Amino acid sequence: MATLTLNALKKRYPNGHLTLHGIDLKVAHGELIVIVGPSGCGKSTLLRSIAGLESITEGDLWIDDTRVNDKEPAQRDIAMVFQNYALYPHMTVFDNMAYALKNRGIPKQECEQKVRETAKLLGLEELLERRPRQLSGGQRQRVAMGRAIVRSPKVFLFDEPLSNLDAALRVQMRLEIRRLLKRLGTTAIYVTHDQVEAMTLADRLVVMNGGQVEQVGAPLELYSRPATRFVARFIGSPSMNLITLEATTSPLAKHPLVRDMPAEPMEKAATLGIRPEHLRITDPLQALFRLEVEMVEPLGADTLVYGHAAGIAEQIVVRLDGIHPLEESAQLYLGAERENLHFFDVEGRRV
Template sequence: MSDSSTKGSSQNPSHIRLKGVEKIYPNGYKAIHGIDMEIEEGEFVVLVGPSGCGKSTLLRMVAGLEDITHGEVYIAGRKVNDLEPSQRDIAMVFQNYALYPHMTVYKNMAYGLKNLGTPKDEIDKRVNEVAKLLELEELLNRRPKQLSGGQRQRVAMGRAIVRKPTAFLFDEPLSNLDAKLRVQMRLVIKNLQARLGTTTLYVTHDQVEAMTMADRLIVLKDGIAEQIGTPMELYDRPETQFVAGFIGSPAMNFIEADLSDDGNTLQFGDTKLPLKEKLSNQTSKITFGFRPEHVTLSDSGAMSLQVNLVEHLGAESIIHAKLGDSPITLRLNGHIDAKNGDTLKVDIDADRYHFFDKNAGIRI
């Protein structure tokens, strides 16, 4: 990467750029380990990971609410490390919405523009435009406490949109909503972002949210970016065992297996699994993974499982079973008639095998 690419956004498509970003707290705790990432203009990027992985910290560093210990952050071609949040031309939606309780919806949305010295009629025009976009017109004179959760969420978004920032930052904006509303708002946010074409960085711990909304996502674990890619790349080809287990629901099954010396078969328990392609690894200890949905029932199946519990969801059945001591989950279409203690014979789609080094957890 040449130095010239850091200047001006015209020749550089990346809109938000992180270069070796690290966060070390005064007590010595390292929350973020050297993240490199480029987000293109108009892209919707989701930061996802379990709680405590540093995703909110990273977002707050981009927003300017946390100091950047090492590395550089660029927004629209400008290095923003030493800029105040207000100078970074970003808008943020907080988990608890952070609406100003003593102001009406109108004033909440107008506050930022007013601070920027925008003329009154311009503020009025923009607030009304956004209110119309988000169907908030009726609520402009209400105060936050008179609104429902979904309405507050929309106001928080309105407050972000009205400023016409160069980037939106979302910090788990849907986690305070009930499940149904969350699915609705997911669509609203996604549509809105596509319509406005504003670069977006979105933090969530919910992998379904991440998968459905993201153009690309970053899986973060203990402050390390495990993998960056499109949802389907992460689903089809997880680079680490952690990503494999995190993306997809129900989670991927993992079985500890031994690789034969010639690299052609995998053995676990009584099962011998011939491989299509020769596999080579430094050690013979392998973690074999397959997704619950990449399995078919077959009387001649290579694996026989002991059924533990079946969940009938109508369109599909989730079967919790055991292979020796390893718990296995299957996701099969339709109604599967099986009960505790039954034996099921299954085949795994051979194109959908995943292998990881047992110790390093890295894809082979």
């Protein structure tokens, strides 16, 4: 159990590129933080800086009450699970898991006992004498987890650990990781680009973009109150419809819901966001707009409808419950509840 504190953490590469623009984050005991963002947003760099695999250019990194900026990874008492597992190919599963313990000078017997306990926890007992290449992807993933767990570190770091697995296995391992981490109660940082993984795993979610933190919060908080246009677009699938409002010309801007609601900041409100699942078929009088259907994707549980509306440049996506036998070129009058409308100003901040 440990806390992790990041204080204005900056990372500049030798070539001058600033990858992390000052990250502030406090992680509580036993919390599971998921860092999510598009590729190149700096999430992996952040994780590697915490691990000590990248040096920190500026700012402080604290684990409990120790400033660990200048400590070697092994001295930070962290464990990391890599995307490609990075198991030592010439060692058996047992040796892979025991290696870190051996390096710390832990007596052989204690070492063996710990490895066996961990192996039992992960269901790896049968595989201890195998080598990594004799294991399936899911088993390797589990060994990589075991190698991290066996040391009982203060902080777990996961670098997209599931992205090399197939979809079914990913769902299974996702649940397993969550259960395991909650059982161990260890603080963990988990990096992923998969937002389903992020939503389901996280106690708190950190959305990163361009080396900066866009928003930190519980998954559902981010879903229902995205702080920026970027977060709004990133969280949720299919992603939120973002409609540019040109205050006077668009018929949508004259709709009472849109016109009246954020009374004062209306001039600044450059974008209106509505999630596809929050758009409902309604009568023409209350509708926000009329959608000309262009494409229908029936998924069984729900139906995705794509189309355009008069005066709106962006393509609109609607998610309708159940099965809707819609003709292409059909027309739908769509409305939404006031609380499901999100407004963002010109800079992309929520108003």
